Amino acid sequence: MRIHCPYCGERPAEEFTFQGDADVRRPQGNEPSQMDEWFDYVYLRENPRGRMKEYWHHSGGCRSWLIVERDTDSHEVFGVTAARERKLSPQRKRAS
């Protein structure tokens, strides 16, 4: 599996560290009434078979956080963007 880092070019996957689902959203506040949101954020995962957006860290390279869109069934990588360039909607809905 090779990942095309926007800064370093195509690099082998062992240079990267996997963090997980990039579509989970950290709740904005920490009120007791938001318990369910936090539970969802920390513990529950869509875990799709097929396309998935994931955070990968180029820990053995430029140390940038990346969003990799990948197929969990075939390991095909569709696209890589820098996580810092991601535009989050004000409502912090799930990214499309």
Next chain:
Amino acid sequence: MTYSVFSLLKNAVTGHKNWAPAWRDPAPKPAYDVIIVGGGGHGLATAYYLAKVHGITNVAVLEKSWLGSGNIGRNTTIIRSNYLFPGNNPFYEWSMKLWEGLEQDFNFNAMVSQRGVLNLYHSDAQRDAYARRGNAMHMHGVDAELLDEQGVRDMYPFFNFDDARFPIRGGLLQRRGGTVRHDAVAWGYARGADSRGVDVIQNCEVTGIRIEKGVVKGVETNRGYIACNKLGLAAAGNSSEVAKMAGLKLPIESHVLQAFVSEAIKPFIDGVVTYGAGHFYVSQSDKGGLVFGGDIDGYNSYARRGNLPTVEHVIEAGVSMIPAISRVRVLRSWGGIMDMSMDGSPIIDKTDVKGLYLNAGWCYGGFKATPASGWCFAHTIAKDEAHKLSAAYRLDRFKRGFAIDEKGMGAQPNLH
């Protein structure tokens, strides 16, 4: 038919032409009392104990592929009960006790071999952690021995004891641990369930779960709709996908774990050994191949095959532990999909949907748990309540703050 030395002799003199199939190949009936989704070890064991212990025989096990095509035939066949936490240890020890009587119980040779499981340590801190674990095991009535370096040298003199970075200082040994022929576990449970009236239905993929007013009614399959009163999910790596059909989102990620077998060599390692420095575990099969594995690849996957960096890492760890195997050739490698839970511990529980039960989250420790998992899941389905041995494995434990995190890694499934 009961298998015995007499049945073997009788069939030997008739040229082995008259053996009956070990289980039927039934077509699905329109309705069952209980349907189990997943014809792997846990699903088949559940059906077996539902029939044998609870007398519930109007049961179907639905398997989308052939019987035992998933993780029951993809693991490294290790059994052990060397767990630390109270929620885990009695459960896995019951599993070990069931292993010890399993072949007589289901009349099938599963080649249960209590050859011992040895976990090596390399430092004072690791020794202390293993001493603590061994003491916890003793307090639960489980056997454990802490070996010093000489104790390990007596068993395996060819290990790399004097490595500068990871010297081997000793190990924690559970002599009752060992290996089991994994395919025979699936076959033995299937045969035992089938002979008690359970329908084991292969090539029957569940494509939907019908729920009306919060109550399970049945499943849609590629062989038509099948009604049921109770539905148990035991789909391992596919748990999230199956649970989605019932509207559930699980605390699980699916990851690929690779395993390997070498060419056959003469008798070399007579037990199961794990390396504390890297994650590496090895035993030798009766055919002579070294069966070994390491960590999961570390990224979400449903692919049943991994990538080469993990292959390289596992083999480096193996050669670091046993330099003598450096020229042994790898014969095969394969992958299985692990249902990695958020705390590294499994889930056996009811769900919010009436009549829907969940058995999932086995990470890469599901094989050793097969008998107890079936035992407790059958109890949960039959009695509609948790078994006392699996009482800690509730689905809502994450929300309540009762995670069982043996490894202390937090909610990061690829680190468990």
